[in-house]
Amino acid sequence: MRILGVNGWPGASHDGSACLLVDGKVVAFAEEERFTRHKHGYGEAPLHAAAFCLQEGGFALEDIDVVAHGWDMPSLLTRRGLDWFPDSARALDFLFPREYFPRGRDPELVFVPHHTAHAASAYYFSGRDQGAVLVLDGQGECESATLASAVGGELKVLEAVPPGWSLGYFYAAVCQYAGLGADAAGKTMGLAPYGTSGDLTFGGGLSFLDDGYAVGPVPRTLLSTGSTDEETDTLRLWLAHLEKTSALPPNRTSRHYDRGSGRYVRRTDRDPYEYRDLAATAQEAVERSVVAMARRLLRETGQDTLLVAGGVGFNATLNGKLARLPEVRDLFVQPLAGDQGVSLGAAGWVAAQHGEHITPMTGTLAWGEQWDADAVRRVLHKQGVRHTEHEDIADTVAGLLGRGQIVGWHQGRGEGGPRALGHRSIVTAPFPVAKRDRINLTVKDREWWRPFAPSMQLEEAPALLGDGTPLPYMIVTTPVPDAGRAAMPAVIHVDGTTRPQTVTAEDDPLYHRLLGRVAEHTGHAVVLNTSFNGRDEPVVWTPADALATFARSPLDALALGPFLIRRTD
Template sequence: MLTLGISGHFNLLPALFRTYMHDAAACLVADGELVAAVEEERFNRIKKTNRFPAGAIRACLDIAGVRPADVDAIGYYFDQDLVDLGLRNFQLATPAQPVVFGCELLLERLRAEFGWEVDAERVLFTRHHLAHAWSSFARSGMADALVVVMDGRGETVSTTVHLAGGGEMRELRSYSVAQSLGLFYQDAIGHVGYGFGDEYKVMGLAPYGDPAAYREQFQSLYRLLPDGDYELIPGIPDMNPTSEPFYTNGFPARRAGEPVTAEHRDFAAGLQDTLETLAMHVITHWARQTGARRLCFTGGVAHNSSLNGVILRSGLFDEVFVHPSSHDAGAAEGAAVVAAARLGTPHTRVARLTSASLGPDLGDVERELGVWSGVVDVERSVDVVEATARLLAEGKVVGWAHGRSEFGPRALGNRSIIADARPVGNRDRINAMVKKRESFRPFAPAVTPEAAATYFDLTDTVAEHGFMSFVVHVRESRRAELGAVTHVDGTARVQVVTPEANPRFHRLITRFGELTGTPVLLNTSFNNNAEPIVQSVHDAVTCYLTTDIDVLVVEDFLVRRRVPVVRVLDDLVPALRPDTRLRRDWRPGDEVRGEVYLDYSSGPSEMPSPEVFALLSAVDGESTLGALAGDLTDEMRAELYSLWQRRFFTLTPKA
């Protein structure tokens, strides 16, 4: 049976609030095997997008070589009543909107995007946490397990505990939205200048602080109860529940972009400690109550790899599995599994998922790179792994694009920025020159299985370490050697790369180890701070040209800049993105100014100079920047380059 699972919304509004139905994705499951999976953000270039996943659906069908008519059923990652209730809520708030509900909207989107006429009986909605649970257990390779789903919210729950086995998923206990650990963490990070989607940043900041500094304030926000229960103390209605104790304490709240102080570091440490305390209170009780020795942990909270490390070290389980796409994109896969079961094909045990390389490949690389031949030098390498290993050993930072893209928020060796893991300066260099992000943010080490235990304490608990899901301790004798990837507390979010999961990346790490004596590479996602991970050759070249990455490697090709990019901007053709908007901003007493912005929830905006705004207003998708401007000044080039870095528009060479 072939089932398609999807997450995301229905494109009712361009700026539908970003926390609603986020992480749009599509997954294709054939007779229990996950054959294709990709997030919509890779195509529309909007992080954590909630747009309908048309691009992702198209990619999954292409990968599998099937037509829409070949799909037996479609699973959606939320319960139909909740979807319809949300739409009714939306309609009440905006009476001009037509009254239309979930199934009808889904069928309408499929018809509009693909000309696909689907029988409504073949569209099956699934309870959100059941979708999460099956996505994890179906890929775990386990015969039975305790399955814990922990996220912001499902329909009316925030954590659900299941016992899986014998083809069944039996719910043991659910926790209310008022007890949501995902929302608690999301609410709290506003105190240190972060918001939705930034939780991992605060997790990275936590080891720099002292969790005891604000323990009293955090403990005032919850109460542990018997039998794995707990209470989050409700705040004043319609106010952030974490506000009061820190307001009363006089905590110096940080705003985005402001310096991080000792107080902010201590806050992050206290928040992480609180999450771990509450989550382990739940997991420990149910492990002991059921006697289960295997755990599948999933939901958005399961991407907190520091918490996952605590689970490993707890000794509660012999085996732990965390899906590489535990956030809502992965629930699309679970919806497909549940849909198949409802139509008479229940899931049977399959081998454990060891590779997340489930998205599209790079296509005709030589042709795509040839488009940029006037801007970059392209060299086909006889042995690209050998050449890249030597570049890395020389200290180069490399953009590495190969094979199928990975499913989930982490680059695992197919869409990666890689560097020598030894010099501590590489961490600061990449944070500054590529990511444009805070210096405290750690990078992950990628290591061969042959060397993993030499450098890292993976504990005695069996786990799939190929997905960067667990923070473990770097062996004390190796911490100085791995300066770029050892965090301040002596830990690292390790990735163990096997030859079976990723032969080319494994061979690269191995060869680097032969050249340097250290078979470990720094691995981070191939993107800058303004965009999702790259998907295509165009994305990879754009990211390379708008960062200070030294060399780009795409399949068997080495790519290098010919000259500084700002010197060739005149010959590139700009095109406005589908979400780019231009408008004139007039205020009484002020001059008229132009604004460029991206039309989605929390999309960036900028007030360019009048000259650049006029140029953008004339963009036709065919004329070069030089032709549009007549005479580009150095100031205009610098401004246009900055706007390109922030992805307000695209640039390509003239055909």
């Protein structure tokens, strides 16, 4: 069966994506932002992403059996008094205009409820037969958290929390209040360990229960008519409450054009670092709430396997707390936890409904576009870029890393998700600790307190992490023993944790080889790995993207396929 999963709707979405599933196996996956170069792709339908997936599979849209959308758009709009199409054919034409997707026949169009798609992405692709499923995000059609059981290939919803009580929106309000932006949850998570938590109830805004939490400032039954979600109203109520209860006023922001960089930059009245205690308090409050829900869910389902998805699932610190709960024997967090992952989940849900076996994820998200050496060579020649070609690019780059250099690494198929996992990465040796400041301030042009993560051969994990459990997706934090802190100080956060990626030769032979060659120079098969992108940019996708970002940043070198471009050249 050929299923095209999609997320994104013209003018009313974010993180648009497409996934091609053929007979239960992922053939291609891509995010719209990688093509348009607009981070998160706000309001963009997944036109480029879908076209790529179809091309990768060798299909036209008319060859697809089902288009599975990761939102129940008819229900979402009509419930709020908004217009919907009279039939699915017109809806499909709106999503995929015929001038871009000519077709002799229409595939079936299926709208999968948003949290069902998230849950399906966590269950069907995890390789687990059963488990307890926890979905947490801003919101779906009419829920912000879903607790479900997964047994025998079936998902059963046990409880849903309405949007007004969204932990995702609560955290977004804190992010905005601190001047970081409502979509900057990762920044707030990174800032939190520098602070000291205070009143976890936020002056009565939150109440903690044995099996969850309750919210004071926002009505549980909040419904925003005339809008596609409850985000605006929920954030407004939380921001007003924070202003009444916080020690600091809201950190007002403005946008200014910076002539030096040629882009608009965010400026704040105060340094967001001043809000570190607020960040710490919000982080602990979310952890306490989610841990209570998870424990209740595991108890009621009788499970010890926990499967997590939804945008809150990107909170690696929270995931680390969940992983270390005594009730959790096995934790799988969908690495495409955000809305980009519901294209995968929607396709998986439809496949499961038709009785198809779904191939589980094995440690890679490299389902994107790839350029062979000849294609890269043509790009280099067209742009007049001086370069050298190397038979063993991993060995060559390892030598540069051994000398302390910072290298862009663009290899193989593009990856999905916000984490670079060895295909579109910036890599360097994870020491000295000052390397962290250099990359934050000069290479990535971001806040000095943002942490970095390591990639290591799985074989190194027992020595560096004190545990050999595979962690292939850089989405769970773990405490680091003294040996690891000494070997990789630039990737240890202020709280003594790190967010590792373990790499096997089976999942990624070239990256595994690079790490092994690095060990010959540094003593350990580990590097600092951060996503290959500039400030406010999506991760690079094409060789041209990589060259453009390299030209704007002070990287020492760029490994583009078998070719090396040196800054000194």
